[in-house]
Amino acid sequence: MAKPALLHIAKLPVVPDSQEEFESKFEHFYLWDQKDRESFFKEKGSLIKGVVTDTKGWVNEELLQKLPNVEIVSSNSVGLDKVDLNLCKERGIIVTNxxxxxxxxxxxxxxxxxxxxxRQIPAADRYVREGRWPTEGDFRFTTKVSGKRVGVVGLGRIGAAIAKRCEGFGCKISYYARSKKSDYPHYSYYSSVVDLAKNSDILIAACALTKETTSIINREVLDALGPEGFVVNIARGPVIDEVELVKALVEKRIAGAGLDVFVNEPEVPKELLDMDNVTLQPHVGSATVETRNDMSRLVMDNLIAHFSGQPVLTPAE
Incomplete structure (x- = not known):
């Protein structure tokens, strides 16, 4: 019996022993190796039974029209904003994350x-490295985290884990979600992000990116947070209105931001690059060796389970 054929539109950072096992069970095609993609899809598209993707690869109508026999899309991510879930459901395609x-x-x-x-740690680090401490004196005062009011936008697995860690700093936790979470009676619930921001010193975006959450943190929310408030985004760039965020920082209508994600990655608004009260990262929220290997293993295990006639481990919710 022929091995199931997989189309990889994203690379998996797998450990060698897992890769050997994975490669032995499937026939693998790698989109980035196809110089003539149109010819590839005409020749091989009907053979493809599974797609491997991540946060960068689009699985949409354009792709799926070329893959008429796909049974499963296995994504190396939690967020599935690049996967057309409705279309997959219509076609009976299983999606896992x-x-x-x-x-x-x-x-x-x-x-x-x-x-x-x-605490402006990157700026303080530069202050030392540039030799400014001996000549310019002590670094400026910053703002403490302990005891602050933290508002979490999206209290799913990640949002709840963030909230738990903030509790360790003595922070008061509030949250916005589609509905009140009975598992967290000690947190304050707000049905409006504006109201959450009014009652927070720190606003942390941890929600999935959907039509409803796109620009959920907008000018009104930022103004409600106020000039002493801080924003952190480890969700997806478009959950914050990036243009309004930049304006709020430039105009000092909020105090600072910590950003792991952006609207047009890898492009970052140039206004942010020289701001000492803004910390920037290149979308590396889960980028540790341990976690990325665990993610890759789960991608593979979902595919192996499906093509062995077993239920997948983590179907998309």
Whole structure:
């Protein structure tokens, strides 16, 4: 029996033993190796039974029209904003992602960004490296994190993990979600992001990117947060109105930001590059060796389960 054929539109950072096992079970085609993609799809498109993707690869009507026999899309990510879930459902295509295994690392990143932007750690580091300490004296005062009011936009797995870590700093936790979470009675719930921002010193975006959450943090929300408020985004760039965020920072209508994601990655608004109260990262929230290997393993296990006639481990919710 022929091995199931997979189309990789994203690379998996797998450990060698896992890669050997994975390669032995499937026939693999790599989109980036196809110099003539049109010819490739005409010749091989009907053979493809599974797609491997991540946060960068689009799985949309344009692609799926060329792959009429796809049964499963396995994404090396939690967010699925690049996958047309409705179309996959219509075609009976199973979609899987990699929840849980990246929760800790992404929550750590949120806390790192929060501390870095509020305490201006990158700027202080540059101050020392540039030799300014002996000549210009002590570094300026910054803002402490402990005891602040933290508002989390999206209290899913990652949002809850961030909130738990912020509790360790003695922070009061509030959140916005589609509905009140009975598992967190000690957190304050707001049905409006504006109201959440009014009652927060720090606003952390941890929601999935959907039509409803696009620009959910807008000018009104930023103004409600106010000139002493900080924003952290480890969700997706478009959940914040980036133009309004830049304006708010330039005009000092908010105090600072820690950003792991952007609207037009890898492009970053140039106004942010010289701001000491802004910490920037190149979308590396889950980018540790341990987590990326665990994610890759889960991508592979979902595919192996499906083509072995077993239920997938982590179907998209």
């Amino acid at each position: 990699t929840p849980d295994v990246l929760t800790d690392c992404t929550a750590e990143t949120a806390l790192a960004l929060l501390l870095a932007c509020m």
